[in-house]
Amino acid sequence: MINKSINIPITIIYKTDIKENFVDITKKILFFLPFTMKNKIIYNQSLPQQIIDIIVLNKGEISWAQLNLTTSKIYLDDIPYYNQSSEIKTSLLLSPLEEAPAQNQNIKLRFQCEDLGMIKGAIYETEIEFKPNFIPTVEIQPSNSLRLVKPRKDINFKIIVRNYSNKRVRINSDIIEADTKWKPMINPQFIDINPNNNSNFTFSVISPYEFGLHDNIEEFNIKFTTTIFPLQNNSSIGGPYEITLKVKNYGFSTPGFELIGIFFILILFIFINKIKTHLIHRRFDK
DSSP states (O other): OTTSOEEEEEEEEEOOOOOHHHHHHHHHHTTTSOHHHHHHHHHSSSSOOEEEEEEETTGGGOTTEEEEESOSEEEEOSOOOTTOOEEEEEEEEEEEOTTOOSSOEEEEEEEEEOOBTTBOOEEEEEEEEEOOOOOOOEEEEESOSEEEEOTTOEEEEEEEEEEOSSSOEEEEEEEEEOOGGGOOEEESSEEEEOTTOEEEEEEEEEOOTTTTSSSOEEEEEEEEEEEESSOOTTOOEEEEEEEEEEEEEOSSOOOHHHHHHHHHHHHHHHHHHHHHHHHHHHHHHO
């Protein structure tokens, strides 16, 4: 899980091949020496203690997570003999951040100890595999959500998509509400975007012939969903993210021949009005 600490338990089993009877015989032969000197000969230490270091080899590569060991150095005072073992437990704390890439990852661990007199040192390496959860986070923003248009005009809306997810995503588009007279179309139907990258959709309509006779606004609703890519079974779906695009006319406008017709009507109206005024003046003159 993202932004949650995970406690990964680690069990270390330490063994040696030094036999107990060998140690006993050696100590009997050296009976005249104090036990600290006997230990010095066998273990190269007056008071034998094995130190086990734990190292995260690729910690610098995992910048998108907090990674800590409860202890990176273990001190073992009781050195086991052959066919015996000492068991030590520790933990690795892992906290993936939001930018953790949702793909298979591994933590490389090394356990090592130096020579301890007659006991040789050892190095053991292993990997812990994990995969951060996918968080579908995108931002969908039209460059201009309101357009002023005239009848029979092509209108294109640029829709900018930014991927803030921790994996490559596929974003699908769906026009959920639009008048078919406007011939709505979105291109492409889907896009694939890498983390922290941008891409664009284009939503296109054609204003119908009668649009512009009244002062009105047409709305178009578009839905977007996100899925992890490459597509996987039972992939989580993000969204839906919905946006509304609006088209407004310039007010009262008339396209094509209607404008010419209204122009002649106005001329005719003025002409008739002048004739009426002239006739009225003649009556008064008589």
